[in-house]
Amino acid sequence: MNISRTSFPRVVIIGGGFSGIALAKKLSKQEVQVVLLDKNNYHNFQPLLYQVSTGGLEPDSIAYPIRKILKDFPNFSFRLAEVNEIDSVNNLVKTDIGELKFDYLVVASGSKTNYFGNSEIEKYSMAMKTIPQSLNLRSLILENFEEALLTSDLNERNALMNFVIVGGGPTGVELAGALAEIKKGILPKDYPDLDTRLAQIHIIQSSDCILKGMSDKASAKAEDFLEKLGVNIWKNVRVTNYDGKTVTTNTDLTFETATLVWAAGVKGATIKGLEAEELITRGNRLLVNEFNQVKGYNHIFAIGDIASMITDEFPNGFPMMAQPAIQQGSQLGDNILKLIEQKPMVPFVYKDKGVMATIGRNKAVVDLPKFKFQGVFAWYVWMFVHLFFLIGFRNRMVVFINWVYNYVRFDREARLIIRPFKKKLNTK
Amino acid sequence: MNISRTSFPRVVIIGGGFSGIALAKKLSKQEVQVVLLDKNNYHNFQPLLYQVSTGGLEPDSIAYPIRKILKDFPNFSFRLAEVNEIDSVNNLVKTDIGELKFDYLVVASGSKTNYFGNSEIEKYSMAMKTIPQSLNLRSLILENFEEALLTSDLNERNALMNFVIVGGGPTGVELAGALAEIKKGILPKDYPDLDTRLAQIHIIQSSDCILKGMSDKASAKAEDFLEKLGVNIWKNVRVTNYDGKTVTTNTDLTFETATLVWAAGVKGATIKGLEAEELITRGNRLLVNEFNQVKGYNHIFAIGDIASMITDEFPNGFPMMAQPAIQQGSQLGDNILKLIEQKPMVPFVYKDKGVMATIGRNKAVVDLPKFKFQGVFAWYVWMFVHLFFLIGFRNRMVVFINWVYNYVRFDREARLIIRPFKKKLNTK
Incomplete structure (x- = not known):
């Protein structure tokens, strides 16, 4: 180089x-x-990837060119x-x-x-760690609904409309909440020919609570919020396999779905x-x-x-x-x-500033070191903190406008299949 | 179905x-x-595709879900x-x-x-008729600059930084203007290790003027604007081939470039x-x-x-x-x-509402049926008309904010390689 x-x-x-x-x-x-x-030539803001997947935000709004961050640093070089x-x-x-x-x-x-060595799950499930992955998930969800219109086989149609999210951490919880809102507010209008009430959203969690890293209060409240939104939470269940159609678990439970999101580790x-x-x-x-x-x-x-x-x-x-x-x-x-300069280094001490997760409209849980709260105020805090940590004035403005718009209109307009995911799979 | x-x-x-x-x-x-x-499951606003290619706008901002347009039309069905x-x-x-x-x-x-039957040009050139094509062009431009950093061969480096646009219609002119502004305002900061002054932008036009469908005044003024921005305009030159490296023409002229944009028809x-x-x-x-x-x-x-x-x-x-x-x-x-209803149909009569093109910051040309003007006011008219014709309040807001931001900051923040184009080619 x-x-x-x-x-x-x-x-x-x-x-x-x-x-x-x-x-x-x-x-x-x-x-x-x-x-x-x-x-990549960009820094991306991972905590908001689930909003890209669910059409609430545009991918470019949560990414920022690395060269732009470095442009005032004369002692820096960047290489892709x-x-x-x-x-x-x-x-x-x-x-x-x-x-x-x-x-x-x-x-x-x-x-x-981390697929824990399960190559079938790795092959058939969707991850949400990068912007392209998040866009693939967005495309897949929309493509599945388009496909649901084409089949008269009720089981197949339901499988196309079902979502199974493995992992009840912040990613899984936030995605489930967003999907539940889409199911309620957008799908019935977009797909009047489908009975979208049949679409099921499942979270499968291997341990006995969701949001494990947070307080008991936050975990319980998040569960409560999700259940009110119609999300099914399966605790103490571990997914053992997924063949692209059926999710098997370590219990008798199985799930039929065309969309398995792996947020388990x-x-x-x-x-x-x-x-x-x-x-x-x-x-x-x-x-x-x-x-x-x-x-x-x-x-x-x-x-x-x-x-x-x-x-x-x-x-x-x-x-x-x-x-x-x-x-x-x-x-x-x-x-x-x-x-x-050959001076002594200072040991790192972690300052826990708290953890938060949003479940949906007016629903979030926040654990600060000295103060834990849930609900509308938590939701505002969540939004404020996320806007604050986004890099770039333009990104903040655009995300803010999208959020205000989505809130007022109960909408998510970026439900666009710009790069078909499933079609690509089929032609491979 | x-x-x-x-x-x-x-x-x-x-x-x-x-x-x-x-x-x-x-x-x-x-x-x-x-x-x-x-x-596609979206309607896209083609006149702004060149801004997606040049990192000025996000693709989702100029697209709109078709199902959302139709949601209040009970007698409609949409199928992808x-x-x-x-x-x-x-x-x-x-x-x-x-x-x-x-x-x-x-x-x-x-x-x-329309490649007029030239399969080599079709294979090696970039088009800008769809959102994925426009994103591919965005990626290619950025990838070429990253690659220019890696070579010590001056000819190769220049070829990576050169742009040849075939066709001096609105698409070619608007793209050339945007690239010229990027060359001036963004590249020197993003690539301090490259002599970006060497990057050349060429428009090749087969006839004797650009913006052929517009008035002589508009055409001359657009040419003047482009030349002031440093764009080279080659008139009465026809591209005969492009092999991925060299552009040949019906004259002695040849161009070395890694980026040929085909906007010729x-x-x-x-x-x-x-x-x-x-x-x-x-x-x-x-x-x-x-x-x-x-x-x-x-x-x-x-x-x-x-x-x-x-x-x-x-x-x-x-x-x-x-x-x-x-x-x-x-x-x-x-x-x-x-x-x-078996009533007589009404023959179509075209009402010419005018044509316009933008060249860059404060520079546009507008031909209305009774009034032709160029410059700053034309530029405001261009922006207003384009915002007006965009579908959706959110899109208008987001595009407006991007434009204000880009104008005030001389910037285009969406210079992100979200889906590498060249890498994909290489691994094929």
């Missing part, structure tokens, strides 16, 4: 997610040369590249566009969907070269010390979802969410500068 | 473009059963279907989802890119079954009489781009633009009802 060396030490950051961008901001205009690598391997002996990153030397390396490669997106057994911990994450140094290395760091920093309070590492990622990225920026 | 008959005569409309939708509105709540077929053939003997439309009987058929299938998107020689006229359009009846048929009509109604003023049919399409669709609605 033809990036000329400057006189400053070179920091290579793999990944422009929450943690990578927070780190980048800290290193801007400092005496380091920074190269940021990402396989996929990292294949890390050579920690020669301090080299090997990518699809060539090799790159580093003095300091920060792995911020995030996480990917994520795992660290590790990179070849840093995969030694002693480095990898639960959830396929890289073991780091309190300075986010990967175990055994002085100059290689990991932050965000990929990093597992084990503390008394979090024996499995911090939750794979935006907050720990942002905080780690930000602090590592200071620590790298300290390390270069 | 399982659509039950009602007691009313059935009108089948092929295509949900400007003409099909204008017709649909006229037939709503009338004593006819209407089935609208389209291969591609029409393969028309059986005019048995009054059948054959589609990828089955056959459908009609009493009246309206072909509103629009137009597609469109032709009617005819459908099998209505392709008899005597039906097809210049531009591959269906010959229709003054009631938009396809030659030789009483109950089969064509409207919009696909229809060629020959008049003294327009011996080759009306221009393939939104206005004639909307007016024909609207009038045909009345005429079909008259035909059913």
